[in-house]
Amino acid sequence: MDKTKIIITREEIARRVAELAAEISRDYKNKNPLLVGILKGSFVFMSDLVRAMNIPAEIDFIRLSSYGRCTESSGKIRIMKRLETPIKGRHVLVVEDIVDSGCSLSYLLDFMRLRKPASLKVCALFDKPSRRKVDVPIDYVGFQIPDAFVVGYGLDFGEKFRHLPDLCILEE
Numbered sequence: 729m730d731k732t733k734i735i736i737t738r739e740e741i742a743r744r745v746a747e748l749a750a751e752i753s754r755d756y757k758n759k760n761p762l763l764v765g766i767l768k769g770s771f772v773f774m775s776d777l778v779r780a781m782n783i784p785a786e787i788d789f790i791r792l793s794s795y796g797r798c799t800e801s802s803g804k805i806r807i808m809k810r811l812e813t814p815i816k817g818r819h820v821l822v823v824e825d826i827v828d829s830g831c832s833l834s835y836l837l838d839f840m841r842l843r844k845p846a847s848l849k850v851c852a853l854f855d856k857p858s859r860r861k862v863d864v865p866i867d868y869v870g871f872q873i874p875d876a877f878v879v880g881y882g883l884d885f886g887e888k889f890r891h892l893p894d895l896c897i898l899e900e
């Protein structure tokens with residue numbers, strides 16, 4: 729059994745999510761934003777974020793293939809589950825669990841820009857800036873973390889650990 733060590737507690741996450749939700753609610757007041765979560769990792773963050781916001785929002789999810797990330801630019805990334813909501817003219821906020829190389833996000837933003845949303849921004853709960861290979865703008869960042877593989881709060885290692893309420897690192 730792999731051992732996990734907590735690096736950000738559920739209470740710290742909840743406090744930060746509330747701050748992000750307040751900021752987003754202010755910025756998107758009367759804009760009926762469409763929040764687009766990237767599956768699967770963002771499902772926990774998304775559900776906490778929307779419930780902490782004090783404005784209405786619509787929700788959709790998209791799923792990207794996870795293999796091939798970061799090799800030749802972002803050429804190997806594919807969409808495994810499409811959006812179900814037209815985004816043309818919408819204020820779109822992409823909700824991501826963690827940004828690592830930035831490849832998947834960069835691909836997704838290019839894809840979405842072609843569909844002409846009214847605005848397009850990104851909210852990522854965790855950010856590993858030292859790992860970045862593609863420069864991607866992140867408008868709302870929860871926590872910057874060092875270069876370590878983390879699990880919990882929706883994030884997995886081989887589909888395990890998503891259920892853990894705190895952010896953890898895996899210990900051998």
Ligand code: IMP
Nearest residue numbers: 769827828829830831832877878883884
């Ligand atoms: P990127 O394209 O390299 O930025 O990869 C981003 C995706 O890889 C995230 O949405 C996560 O699903 C996954 N990922 C990156 N780092 C971690 C980690 O430390 N733990 C779990 N998943 C991660």
Ligand code: MG
Nearest residue numbers: 766769825826
């Ligand atoms: Mg993800």
